[in-house]
Every structure is written in structure tokens, then in C-alpha cells.
Amino acid sequence: MSEPEGQRQRPSKGEAPFEFDEIFFSRTDDRGVIQSGNSIFQRVSEYPWEKLIGAPHKVIRHADMPKGFFHLFWERLKAERMVSGYVKNRSADGLHYWVYALASPLPGGGFLSVRIKPSGETFDLVAKVYAEVLKLEAEQQITPAESAELIVARLKTLGYADYEHFMASSLAEELAARDIKLGRKASERGLRFSQVAKSVNEAIAHTNALCETFNAIEAVPHNMRILASRLEASGGPIAAISSNYGSMSKEISDWVDKFILGEESAFATLRDAVSRSRMLSATARVMEEARVQFDGETGEMPDGIDRSAEKALLHEISQIYRKLADDYLHTVEREAIVFGRAVGDMKRLIAGLSTTRMMCKIESARLPDHNESLLAIIDQLDKFQSELEERLDKIGSITSTVLTAARSLEIGGTEAVQLPSGAKTEAA
Numbered sequence: 001m002s003e004p005e006g007q008r009q010r011p012s013k014g015e016a017p018f019e020f021d022e023i024f025f026s027r028t029d030d031r032g033v034i035q036s037g038n039s040i041f042q043r044v045s046e047y048p049w050e051k052l053i054g055a056p057h058k059v060i061r062h063a064d065m066p067k068g069f070f071h072l073f074w075e076r077l078k079a080e081r082m083v084s085g086y087v088k089n090r091s092a093d094g095l096h097y098w099v100y101a102l103a104s105p106l107p108g109g110g111f112l113s114v115r116i117k118p119s120g121e122t123f124d125l126v127a128k129v130y131a132e133v134l135k136l137e138a139e140q141q142i143t144p145a146e147s148a149e150l151i152v153a154r155l156k157t158l159g160y161a162d163y164e165h166f167m168a169s170s171l172a173e174e175l176a177a178r179d180i181k182l183g184r185k186a187s188e189r190g191l192r193f194s195q196v197a198k199s200v201n202e203a204i205a206h207t208n209a210l211c212e213t214f215n216a217i218e219a220v221p222h223n224m225r226i227l228a229s230r231l232e233a234s235g236g237p238i239a240a241i242s243s244n245y246g247s248m249s250k251e252i253s254d255w256v257d258k259f260i261l262g263e264e265s266a267f268a269t270l271r272d273a274v275s276r277s278r279m280l281s282a283t284a285r286v287m288e289e290a291r292v293q294f295d296g297e298t299g300e301m302p303d304g305i306d307r308s309a310e311k312a313l314l315h316e317i318s319q320i321y322r323k324l325a326d327d328y329l330h331t332v333e334r335e336a337i338v339f340g341r342a343v344g345d346m347k348r349l350i351a352g353l354s355t356t357r358m359m360c361k362i363e364s365a366r367l368p369d370h371n372e373s374l375l376a377i378i379d380q381l382d383k384f385q386s387e388l389e390e391r392l393d394k395i396g397s398i399t400s401t402v403l404t405a406a407r408s409l410e411i412g413g414t415e416a417v418q419l420p421s422g423a424k425t426e427a428a
Contacts, residue, residue, distance in 0.1 A: 010046070016095035018044045018117050020181040023290040025114040025314070027106070032057045032074075035110065036310055038290075039299025046092040049302035057113075062090040066133040068147025072163065073103065075148070080105045082283065082321075084167045086118055086126045098123070100174045102283050104317055112317060114290045119181060120173035122158075129154040164272065168279040169197065175282055187285070189409065193278040196332075196405045200274050203398040207260050207267060210391040213384060214252060220380055251349055259342045266342060270335035274402070277328035277409075280321045287318035329410050336403035343396040350388045 010017060018024075024040035034052050042049055045060050052059070061070075065088050076083035084102040091097065099115035100123075106112055133150050136142060142150070152163050160166040172190060179186055259266045291314035294307070301307060361378060 010093065010095065014095060016044050016046065016091045016093075016097040018097045018099075020117050020119070020178055023114060023116055023286065023293050025112065025290050025294070026057065027110060027112050027310070027313070028057050029110045032111070034059075036305050038294050038310075039297050039301065041115075043299065044091065044097055045089070046095070049300075051092070053302055053304075060089045060091070062088040062096055064088050064096075064130070064134065066130050066137055066147050066151065067144040068133055068137070068142075068149070068151050069130065071144035072148040072151060077103060077105055077111055082279075084171055084279075084283070086123060086130075086170075087115075088127075088130075098127075100171070102171070102286060104283070104321075106313070106317070107320075112287075112313065114286055114314075116174065116178060116286060118174050118177075120170065120177040122170045122173055125158055126155075126170075129158075161271075164279075165275050168275040168282075171282045171286075172197070172278060175285070189281065189285075192405055192409050193274075193281065196274055196402055196409070197278060199398050199401045199405070200271050203267070203395055203402070204271070206391050206395050206398070210388065210395070211256060211260065213387045213391065214256060216384065220249075220377060220384070223377055223380075248349065248352060252346070255342070255346050255349070259339060259346075266335055266339045270332060270339055270399075270402070273328045273331040273335060274406075277325045277332060280325035280328065284318040284321040284325060287314050287321070291315050291318065326410065329406050332406040333403060333410070336399050336406065340396060340399045340403065343392055343399060347389065347392050347396070350385060350392065354385070 018040075022040050024038050024044060026037035026041050027035050029035055034055050034057055037052065042052060045052065047055075047059070058070075069085065069087070073083050073085065082102070082104045084100065086098065087101045088096055088098050098118055100118040101113050101115045103111055103113040129151060132154065133147055136150065137147050155163065155166045160169065172194060175190060176186065176194075257265070291311050294311055294314065
């Protein structure tokens with residue numbers, strides 16, 4: 001539990017006091033000019049209220065932050081999309097403080113940013129990314145847009161498909177780390193989302209391997225046509241088998257394009273819906289906790305700020321995000337069903353390769369002079385079919401797990417806001 005307001009001693013250098021059990025927020029207009037905030041925001045920043053209200057939010061910006069991050073941040077906000085990330089800020093007395101910030105566009109205009117103290121493993125990695133990109137900004141005079149692209153590219157090397165997936169994963173990690181720091185029981189909803197995300201990542205690994213196997217298969221019809229040409233007149237049956245196999249290969253290719261590859265594929269929709277629901281659910285939790293904590297604050301607020309209105313706004317946004325999280329869960333459920341059926345269809349199509357293999361074996365027996373070449377093709381087909389069937393079985397099983405977990409999250413509903421002992425709690 002952090003010390004009561006007014007009893008904290010600020011150091012002369014280093015990090016400004018900001019505790020894990022604290023959440024602070026600020027609200028700006030469309031231009032990023034500060035309109036409101038809570039007393040923790042004012043205390044940590046060390047600016048008096050009269051210097052904060054009406055000031056641009058960049059008044060607390062730290063020189064260690066790459067410009068590309070803020071380009072990325074504001075591009076998303078201007079597109080009316082929520083955004084989150086690690087930010088190093090500078091207080092009025094020269095101290096610094098790191099936050100994990102969640103910023104959202106507001107229905108009536110302007111933006112709301114809620115911040116927690118970060119401590120997850122990703123925090124240190126991202127701080128290094130910022131330092132690398134900041135160095136490049138200085139040395140190569142790259143633009144903020146180019147810097148933003150570099151940040152996203154660096155995050156991809158850490159295993160994140162894009163910035164959306166980074167946000168969902170890093171926020172979940174920070175909330176789990178925060179619960180541990182505060183001695184709280186892990187969030188059941190957060191744990192279920194983590195399991196879903198893990199299952200989706202496993203499915204991604206298997207689908208990537210499936211595509212690699214399929215790419216290798218595409219050489220088989222070509223090899224069969226070469227063999228048929230060598231056999232001249234007696235190679236007709238092999239040519240026919242090659243043509244048949246080529247048609248099946250085209251069907252498999254079309255299936256992969258439709259259900260696995262591309263941003264509009266069923267699998268991409270499923271993956272993105274899981275990520276967005278996880279992000280929205282976690283953000284709703286943080287905002288509702290900020291509202292409850294704000295209700296118990298005793299620090300002075302500037303004239304003109306309506307505490308009740310600020311609390312109502314935090315609650316409104318948290319409820320909007322919770323509803324959106326549930327909507328995305330419905331999408332997860334729908335797409336998991338679609339993808340599961342598609343996997344079943346593909347398994348039946350792959351099973352058709354058995355006929356091609358049998359025809360090859362028959363021809364192998366009829367053409368002893370070329371038996372070795374044909375047997376090599378048959379071995380390839382055996383290997384590919386086994387790999388494809390194994391991958392599809394695993395993907396189908398994982399998809400069923402995702403579907404079950406998504407339904408449990410829908411049924412699970414909301415969870416209680418966890419605050420330090422003695423604080424008021426309400427449903428989240």
C-alpha cells in the first residue's frame with residue numbers, strides 16, 4: 001500500500017514516486033491539451049494544477065522517448081482507435097517515471113489516458129527498443145513516421161505479429177505482474193484469455209508448418225510430369241495422375257488462401273478477434289479500477305473539474321469497452337466454428353490423396369524399369385499426407401479449445417475490481 005497523499009518524500013534525482021497500487025488518468029481535448037486529471041497525476045508530475053490544466057500533454061514528455069512512438073500513438077487516436085504502450089515521462093522537478101498508458105478517444109471528442117506502473121518482462125525489452133530507435137533518430141535524421149515503422153519492426157522481432165497484438169499481450173502481462181506485486185489473486189478472466197491467446201499462437205505455429213508442407217507438395221505434380229515425358233507413350237497414366245493431383249493441389253491452395261493466409265482470411269479474423277477482445281476486456285478493467293480509486297482520493301482538485309462527471313466518464317468508457325470485448329468474443333466463437341468446419345473439409349480433401357498414391361503404386365508395379373523413380377514420388381506423397389493430416393488434427397483440436405474457452409469467457413461475465421485492502425470495491 002502506498003503512503004497517504006502528502007506524506008511521500010520526493011528524491012532529488014532519479015525516479016518520481018509512483019506505486020503499483022496507484023492508477024492515474026488525464027483527459028485532453030482533440031489537440032492534446034489537458035482538461036482534467038486526478039490528484040495522483042498531479043502529484044507524480046509535480047506540476048501545480050494551474051500549470052497542468054490548459055497545457056499540452058507533451059509538457060510531461062521525456063527526451064528519452066523516440067518521436068516515432070508518439071507518431072504511432074497519435075495516428076491511432078486520430079483514427080479513433082485506442083492505443084497503449086510504455087512511456088517514460090518527465091516531472092516538473094526533473095525526475096522521471098515510467099508508465100504503461102492506455103489512451104482512448106472519447107464519444108464527445110477528446111481523449112482519455114489511464115496509466116499504471118509497469119514491471120513486466122516486456123518492459124525492459126521495449127525500453128531497449130526505444131533506446132535503439134532514439135539513437136537512429138539522432139544519427140540518421142529519420143522522420144517520426146519512419147521511426148514508428150522501426151518500432152513496429154523491432155516489436156515483430158520480439159514475436160508480435162503487429163502493434164495490435166503487442167498491445168493485447170503487453171497489457172495482459174502488465175496486469176498479471178501488477179497483481180503479483182500487490183499480492184492479489186490472479187484474474188480468472190485474464191488467465192482464461194491467456195490460455196486462448198496461447199492456443200491461438202500454437203495454431204499459428206501449426207498453420208505456418210502446414211503452409212510449408214503444402215509448398216513442398218506443389219513440386220510433386222511437376223516431378224510426375226517429367227517422369228511421364230520420359231516414358232513417352234506408356235507414360236499416359238502417370239500424366240493423368242499428375243493432372244488429377246494438380247487439380248487437388250489447386251483446391252488445397254485455394255483453401256489455404258481463403259482460410260489461413262491474408263488479412264481477410266478466417267484464421268486472421270479469429271486471431272485478431274481474440275487479441276482485440278483480450279485488449280478491450282483488460283482496458284475496461286483498468287478504467288473501472290481507476291474510477292473506483294478516484295472515488296477514494298482525497299487530494300485537492302482544481303476549480304471547474306466535476307469529480308462526479310469524471311467518474312461517470314471513466315465508467316462509461318469501461319462499459320463501452322466491456323461490451324465491445326463481448327462482441328469480439330462472439331466473433332471468436334463464430335469464426336472458430338467456421339474455421340473448425342473448414343479444417344474438417346480440408347481433412348477430407350487430403351484423404352483423397354490416398355487414391356493418387358494407390359494409382360501410383362499400381363503404375364509402379366506395371367513399370368518396373370522406372371519403379372525406383374515412381375516409388376520416390378510415392379514416398380513423398382506418404383510423407384506429405386501424414387504431415388498434413390497431423391497438422392490439421394492439431395489445428396482442429398486447438399480450434400475446439402479456443403471455441404470452448406471463448407464460450408466460457410462469455411459465460412464468465414465480469415469480475416470484481418481488486419483494490420488494496422481497506423479500499424472500496426465495486427463490480428467491474
